[in-house]
Amino acid sequence: MQFLVSVIDDKVTPGSTDREPFISAFNDRLIAEGYWVFAGGLAETDAATVIDNRGEQPVFSDGPFVESKEYLAGVWVWEAPTLEKALELATEASEVCDRKIEVRPFQ
Numbered sequence: 001m002q003f004l005v006s007v008i009d010d011k012v013t014p015g016s017t018d019r020e021p022f023i024s025a026f027n028d029r030l031i032a033e034g035y036w037v038f039a040g041g042l043a044e045t046d047a048a049t050v051i052d053n054r055g056e057q058p059v060f061s062d063g064p065f066v067e068s069k070e071y072l073a074g075v076w077v078w079e080a081p082t083l084e085k086a087l088e089l090a091t092e093a094s095e096v097c098d099r100k101i102e103v104r105p106f107q
Contacts, residue, residue, distance in 0.1 A: 001105055002037065002079050003086045005093065008100040009073035015098035026096045030078065035089060041074040073099065 009015055030036035045064040052059045064071065076093070080086040086103050094101045 001081070001083070001086070002077060003083075004104045004106065005076040005078055005086070005090055006072055006102040006104070007041075007074040007076075007093075007097055008070050008102060010100075011069045011071065015073075019096065019098055022096045026093065030076075030089070035078045035080055037077040037079050039074070039076045042072060045071045070100075 027036060027039060046062075048062075048064045050061040050063070050065045052061070078086060078089065080089065083103075083105065086105075090101045090103045
């Protein structure tokens with residue numbers, strides 16, 4: 001099963017900024033154990049553009065699709081045999097990143 005693992009940061013009380021060495025080591029372990037498919041950090045929300053092309057003309061809006069104190073800071077895609085294993089890894093990821101983690105299976 002594949003899972004989208006979202007890293008959630010908070011503008012009011014952000015996670016630690018010194019986590020990169022720990023995240024790199026965690027990623028190395030995910031790769032070595034066969035769970036890692038993809039990972040990437042995201043730019044700040046003010047760098048986002050929303051495109052809505054459902055009408056006659058496309059509409060481009062600056063900023064995130066929703067304003068919130070919490071935002072998507074990065075993602076992983078993992079391959080894990082069960083949801084339980086993905087949740088176990090996500091529990092570790094939350095500690096490693098010092099941020100909340102959301103796990104969602106792909107359909």
